[in-house]
Amino acid sequence: MTQQIQLSETQTTILAAACSRDDRLVFPVTAKLKGGAVGNVLKSLLKKGLIEEIASKDDATVWRVGEDGTPLTLRATATADAALGIETADDAQLEEAATPAAPRRQREGSKQEALIAMLKRPEGTSIAEITAEFGWQPHTVRGAIAGALKKKLGLEVTSEKIEGRGRIYKIQD
Template sequence: MTKLSGTQLLILSAAAQRDDRNVLPLPGSLRGGAATKVVAALLSRGLIAETMTDSQTKADAALNRIWRNDEDGRAILLHITDAGLAAIGVEPEDAPNADAATEITTDDAPALKVRKPREGTKQAQLIAMLRAPEGATIDEIVAATGWQPHTVRGAFAGALKKKLGLEVTSDKVEGRGRVYRLEA
């Protein structure tokens, strides 16, 4: 098996999860010379490859979607290769054809993946409580899940809102306190 650094593994794993298998964007902490070194190492080992597009979009460090431009100004993207997929234990046949590179414009934004909660988990229990017509208070959720109150609030902001794209609303109800619900 190919020996990879933590950063290389992170880059290849992220690329394998993207529909277009694009290596970019790189992790936010990887900039400048460090990014160039890691990419050069992956290129030299054949784990990623450059793909030319017809797009004249300029490489922009802020967008981090185009690796560089060639002499003619065409955008060059980075894609994980079959060898790169194999190095991280992913079946290469799932990868799209590298020749089918799509044009990248500055309007392109990474698509958000909406996750689906697993059944029978505390998170599923939380969602069921919040979808009930009467909603739930933090104390009720704490009693049902065994979580701490700060964990419940974190689940609202992180797992429900950011990862699952659900909107949590709250109202003050006399006799119950603040009641939380999921918007339909």
């Protein structure tokens, strides 16, 4: 005898929407929730095994970025079908939808590529050198390093203070 999984109205709404999609993705979430409520509901569904993390094919559906830098999204599982009383989806269809996304590539000649090249130099680079090169404001440089390079691309950017030159940022090859 299987135990019935208790779902709130919000959990049911989110799961039903995901199960009705061909790709079974949870995103976009259609339920109207405020603040961190969506995250809390999704964590609860993950814990119950009703949704699972898979590699994301689309930036619009990213739930979080994995430790290896792979963007992850959420997909309804066969257990979700059972919890909602839906006939089980074909496992082959689920596997087809889960094919991993290609790793992020750098566009040729982009400012991001030039910034990475500056950071990979043996002597590294400073915020002042980057602002002079690109005409950016210092806060934009710090944002690009923290957001685009560290979070999205998963690069390890280190910094150290060097006398006469200030704080120097580097990416080790």
